[in-house]
Amino acid sequence: IIPWNGPLGSQWWLIGAVLASGCTVVLKPAEDASLSVLRTVELLHEAGVPPGVVNVVTGRGSVAGAALARHPDVDRIAFTGSTETGRKIIEASTVNIKKLQLELGGKSPDIIFADSDLDRAVEGAAMGVFANSGQICFAGTRVFVQREIVKEFCERVAIFAKSIRVGHSLDPNSQLGPLISSAQLEKVMSYVQIGADEGAKLVCGGERLRGSLAEGYFVSPTVFTNVHNEMRIAREEIFGPVLSVIPFDTVEEAIALGNDTEYGLGGAVWTRDISKALRVVKGIHTGVMWVNCYGLIDPLVGFGGTKLSGYGAKGGRAHLDTYLYSKCVYINT
Missing domain, CATH: 3.40.605.10 (Aldehyde Dehydrogenase; Chain A, domain 1)
Incomplete structure (x- = not known):
């Protein structure tokens, strides 16, 4: 099925x-x-x-x-x-x-440390959410960013999100296509409103695209900051191009926040410190983890889920x- x-x-x-x-x-x-x-x-x-x-x-x-x-x-x-x-x-x-x-389902954590290569981490984390317009079960929609780089990360990920070309799926210039249906569009837009109502700050996106795309189910790549792990946009699977930035301070806190979910499908960590990366890989209770990348799947290796x-x-x-x-x-x- x-x-x-x-x-x-x-x-x-x-x-x-x-x-x-x-x-x-x-x-x-x-x-x-x-x-x-x-x-x-x-x-x-x-x-x-x-x-x-x-x-x-x-x-x-x-x-x-x-x-x-x-x-x-x-x-x-x-x-x-x-x-x-x-x-x-x-x-x-x-x-x-x-x-x-x-x-x-999934609500996967994507953990970005201050010592990571931000050029790679910004694009990798963004496309870990926005690929297939967010309609991927292991999308890394909870992006945990170490506190000292939260402002820089949000600025850079917003610039990247705004640069993504959303359009018709058969247009070779398009990077993202539409959502599957009007029902899914309504669901995603309802979560954008929920995020705002809960106090999250909308950095970019959060709009149904109009103009030549008005008759389709197109949503601009969306970034929220000022998110905490108890908000609905951080706990419930949206299945749309909605990225939530959640700050953290220490490795231990990142692992605890990453595991604070009923799901356990995917996850990633970005750092130049391989020892730190392996601590996170070992600590996160999930079926697949990526280090300094996101979403790579080899059928010969495969993957599976944990928890719900x-x-x-x-x-x-x-x-x-x-x-x-x-x-x-x-x-x-």
């Missing part, structure tokens, strides 16, 4: 393991983004994949997805989506004790193993 924010890539995490293990798969794409999945399966059939190996069921998640989760002939569910829906899939899996791999971000391997040998069962055979001759 794959999400709407990256259907073309998401399906290959599943199809690759299925074809390698000799299993069959039923793909359930999101109702907002089914066409690339349907076309891929058409191409696989044209390439010689036998009928019945890779299948597609479209429809609303509350109908098609729920039916797959409950069906006794489905032995494994791989799901990417909300934590709320993940809980429902866990409940449905008890029908036949299905194997589960769940990649759920889910469980089960996605990528790597462990991912393939979840499609198989162990059988012990003892022979006495």
